[in-house]
Amino acid sequence: xxxxxxxxxxxxxxxxxxxxxxCRSLDFQATTMFWYRQFPxxxxxxxxxxxxxxxxxxxxxxxxxxxxxxxxxxxxSTLTVTSAHPEDSSFYICSARNSGGSYEQYFGPGxxxxxx
Amino acid sequence: QKEVEQNSGPLSVPEGAxxxxxxxxxxxxxxxFFWYRQYSGKSPELIMSIYSNGDKEDGRFTAQLNKASQxxxxxxxxxQPSDSATYLCAVxxxxxxxxxxxxxxxxxxxxxxx
Numbered sequence: 340x341x342x343x344x345x346x347x348x349x350x351x352x353x354x355x356x357x358x359x360x361x362c363r364s365l366d367f368q369a370t371t372m373f374w375y376r377q378f379p380x381x382x383x384x385x386x387x388x389x390x391x392x393x394x395x396x397x398x399x400x401x402x403x404x405x406x407x408x409x410x411x412x413x414x415x416s417t418l419t420v421t422s423a424h425p426e427d428s429s430f431y432i433c434s435a436r437n438s439g440g441s442y443e444q445y446f447g448p449g450x451x452x453x454x455x
Numbered sequence: 456q457k458e459v460e461q462n463s464g465p466l467s468v469p470e471g472a473x474x475x476x477x478x479x480x481x482x483x484x485x486x487x488f489f490w491y492r493q494y495s496g497k498s499p500e501l502i503m504s505i506y507s508n509g510d511k512e513d514g515r516f517t518a519q520l521n522k523a524s525q526x527x528x529x530x531x532x533x534x535q536p537s538d539s540a541t542y543l544c545a546v547x548x549x550x551x552x553x554x555x556x557x558x559x560x561x562x563x564x565x566x567x568x569x
Contacts, residue, residue, distance in 0.1 A: 373557070382561040383499070383543065388554065396554075432498045441504065442487045442547060442555055449498040 342366050343435050345447035352423055353455055360418045360450045362433030368413035369435035373444060374406075377430045389416045413438065423454040457482045459546050461560035470569050474531040478544030478560055481525070487547040487555065488520055490529045492540045493562065499543055503529065534567040541565070 342365040352358050362372055372389040387397045387408050395408035407419040416435075420427055430451050434444040458481040468474045476490075487506055491499035505511045505518040505527065517530040527546075531538055541562040547555045 371554070383559045385557070385559075388556060390554075434499075442506075443489065443501055443504050444557065445501060446491075446498040 341437065341443075341445045343433065343445050343447040345433055345450050347450060348448060349451045349453075351453045351455060354424055355422055357419055357421045358423055358452060360420075360431055360433075360452075362416045362418070362435065362447050364414045364435040364437075364445075367435070368438045369416075370413065370438040371436045372410060372416040373434045373436075374408060374416075374418050375432045375434070377432060377449075379430075383432070386418075420452065423452070425454045428452055428454045457485075457546070457548075457558045459544055459558050459560040461542075461544050461563045463561060464564040465566050466563055467566045467568060468534050470534060470536060470567055472534050472567075474534045474538065474565055474567070476529040476531070476542050476544075476563050476565065478527045478529075478546075479525055480527070480544075480546045480558075482546065482548050482558075483522075483525060485522075485525075485546045485548040488518070488527045489545040489547075489557070490516075490518060490527075491543040491545060492538075493543055494540045502542075531565075534565075536567045536569055539565055539567050 374386045375383045387395045389395045389410040397403045410416040432449040434446045436444045490502045493499040503518040515532045519528045543562045544560040545557045
């Protein structure tokens with residue numbers, strides 16, 4: 340149980356284009372999902388908290404107009420990187436918290452984004 | 456600013472030994488504590504959660520929490536080379552608005568050598 344999927348696992352896009360990443364909780368409902376970014380050999384950085392049916396809460400320094408988050412159902416949240424630039428290249432990871440359970444969060448496998 | 460501190464390591468232990476990983480946190484009212492394992496190039500995987508003072512054991516892993524000292528640790532018994540990874544400590548407390556937001560440490564790199 341507690342499986343979270345992410346799609347795509349790897350994406351290469353050209354500078355200026357947009358990329359959408361999907362995060363799904365497969366066997367539980369998730370009122371809350373989190374989006375993280377991790378640069379090589381660095382720690383996880385929380386980008387935003389996504390709550391089903393409401394606007395995402397962004398961490399300080401994260402541009403909400405650049406990183407669009409939608410959490411339309413209890414099992415799906417999406418992150419869209421708009422007008423991507425090479426400095427957006429990173430490992431993007433989502434996690435989901437079981438609505439009916441504990442405070443534990445379960446991570447998806449991550450999406451490696453490369454912007455050329 | 457809430458802080459979670461971990462020694463970056465690497466912590467090197469021989470196979471079969473006990474590995475001890477430590478974490479301190481700044482927010483005294485934190486309520487939930489987690490240990491995650493992250494292999495290179497992969498996403499974190501939950502190992503243990505602990506919510507009250509004392510020890511919690513799960514197989515070869517034991518989490519220890521001391522809220523008075525704002526300290527949480529993870530012991531790995533009979534360490535195996537496959538345990539070599541980065542171990543992340545995460546701490547949560549209730550935020551304004553009623554939500555629980557995790558704060559992660561930078562992680563401790565563990566190397567278990569044969």
